[in-house]
Amino acid sequence: MNTKLIPIIGMEIHIEPNTKSKMFCACPQDHFGKAPNTQVCPICLGLPGALPFANYEGIAKTVKLGLALGSKISEFSKFYRKNYFYPDLPKGFQTSQLDSPFCVGGSLNGFAINHIHLEEDAGKLVHETIDGKKCSLVDFNRSGCALIELVTEPVFHDIPSVISFVKELQLVARYIDISGADMEKGSMRLEANISLSEEEKVKSGELPNYKVELKNINSFKFLEKAVSAEIKRQTEAIERGEVLVQETRGYDEVKQSTFSQRSKADAHDYRYFPEADLPPIELTKSQIANIKSQIPELPESKRKRFEEEYKLSKDFADILVSEKARSDYFEEAVKLGQGSSPSAKTVADLMINKKLDEQFPEPAGLVKKIVELTKVEYASTEEVENAVKSVLIENEKAVADYKGGNGNVIGFLIGMTQKKLQGKGSSQIVREKLLEGIQK
Amino acid sequence: MAKLSKADVEHVAGLAKLDLTETEINKFLPQLSQILEHVGELGKVDTTDLAPTSQTTGLTNVFREDEVKPSSIDLDGALSGTDNTFNGYFKVEAILTERTDK
Known part of the structure; x- marks a missing residue:
């Protein structure tokens, strides 16, 4: 193969919003670490006759x-039923969106988004061996x-762009307070669609x-x-002359390779x-404006x-900003x-390098x-120079005395300068600057 | 309306997780075709001036406040429809423990 192959990557990113209740019923949205099947009701268990109610x-x-x-x-938006069978999907369909x-x-980050839709999450599967038999809970x-x-x-054509996109999205989600977007807790989950093509x-x-869809990626x-x-x-595979097929693959951490989970032969027909x-949703301009007004300054700006x-x-x-x-x-x-001396840079430096914000x-x-801390630090050279300048102007007589041979007067001038600097001048620098000033 | 083939019936049965015998497929093929033909009658209605809809109630924006309310079902109630449970979980046959590429 002579032509250069370039990866083409698209991302599907799931974020669980931090609402109080679930999407279509009044059970709690926060499920992390809760005892199994204790936050369920007829609606989210998919029992017959249950009527969903949008949050x-x-x-x-x-x-x-x-x-x-x-x-x-x-x-104008509406919800759809996406039909498939899986043990974590009690209704036999997932409420999701399609054309609206x-x-x-x-x-x-300059990367185009196709769309953002809202759907409901599925239950959680735990794979266990019980009494010597493999089963799923x-x-x-x-x-x-x-x-x-x-x-x-x-x-996306390279991995670093993908990672910085996902990290920025996580940060935006946190800034606008829609989700903790925590990968460890599963409130942010990633899927990557990958193929290769000639340049x-x-x-x-x-x-x-x-x-090829890579599923269940749970950390950067x-x-x-x-x-x-x-x-x-x-x-x-392409170098060997193989033809790649549409499929879903998982990643094996131990073997550091991906493995097929589902191929085109049993591709979904939803x-x-x-x-x-669920009646359709017509958002008004004022509803949208109201939501927009709650968006704070975003990380990039x-x-x-x-x-x-x-x-x-x-x-x-x-x-x-992170x-x-x-x-x-x-x-x-x-x-x-402000007014009491520390510059923004000093504040940032003490926070980042000394972690003083943690204390x-x-x-x-x-x-x-x-x-x-800055009290024992000395005033800047510029501040000293300014103080010296005004001290020399205000104390013409003392300056004249010094020039006339009364060396002791320098002590008085140093004192006057220090008074202006609220004691923060380095005596050595103050003396130096005073002498320089007098010579002028 | 195009006539259904045997493969169509097998496909639909597969989606519904139904194992059909050869006899059943032959029985359902004409029945399903008939249903399709019957529903296909709707295609004759002139809908040029009608806006498409996905519902009949005429409602929009039916929302719920974001509040947690007590459920009518507790753990025992949730699990009451099955004997296959384990430590508060529903227990099913192993899923995805075998690789499908073998």
Whole structure:
């Protein structure tokens, strides 16, 4: 193979929003670490006759994410039934969306988003061996929980771009307070669609006739390993002249390779149809405007602002902005410290390199500490020069005395300068600058 | 309306997780075709000036407050429909413990 092969990657990212209740019933949304099947009701267990009832907060949080990422919000949306059988899906269908997702388009880090839709989560499966027999255990606490799915266009061609996209999305979700987006707790889950194509075809926008879906990626590290293992597998297969097929694969951490879970032969036929139990949704302009008004400054613009407004380095801005609470703490500390000397850079430095924000839960505590620390620090050369300048002007007689041979007067002048500097001048520098000033 | 083939019936049965015998397939093939033909009659109605809809109630925006309310079903109630339980879980046959690419 002479032509260069380029990976084409699209991401499907699931985020569980931090609503209080599930999407279509009043059971709790937060299921992490709860005893199995203790947060269930006839609706999320899929019992016959149960009527789902949409949680507006779930919709609002989906729309909020769309607005933060520049998506177009659909004025008319509806839910669909996506039919398939699996033990974690008690109704035999998942309530999801199809042709009218809440958010269409948008982008993040310059990568295009296809759409963002809202659906319900499935139950959780635990695989166990009981009495020597392999079996699966089902917990429906997660069944019916609100679940936001963001689908990107197949626009990634390298792994670092994928990872920075996903990390930025996680940060945005936290900033706009729609989810903790915690991979360990499963409130953010990733799937990657991967195929390879020749460079020329990629440039002309032609997509390959297959894609491999990598499922259940639950950490950034895992994402990197699984995607690179899959790219390697596909590259080798193409080099051997094999034809790659559409399939779902998992990643084996031990073997560091991917394995097939489902092939095209049993590809899904979901028979989507509109969910007649849930009336369609028409969002008004004022509802959308109201949601938009709750979106705070987003990480990207905050980083830029921190660099410009506080003259922070890119690294410092990145670190502070990577946690919303920490960036708020920083700004609060800078505001409180105004007038009492610590510069924004000093605050950032003490937070990042000395982790002083961990010692002081309140920014005011940090500022007090900084003032204490800076008291023993000396005034800047510029401050000394300014103080000296005015002392020399105000004390013409003493200056004349000194020039006339009374060397002791220098002590008086040093005292006057220190008074102006509130005792923070280095006596050596003050003396130096005074002598320089007098010689002029 | 195109006539159903035997493969169509097998496909639909597969989606519904039904194992049909040869006799059953031959029995259902004409029945399903008839149903399709009957529903196909709707295709004759002129719908040029009608807006598509997916529901008949005319309702929109039926929402619920985001509140947790006590469930009418506790753990015992949830598991009461089956004997196959383990430590509060529903127990089913192993899923995805065997690789399908073998």
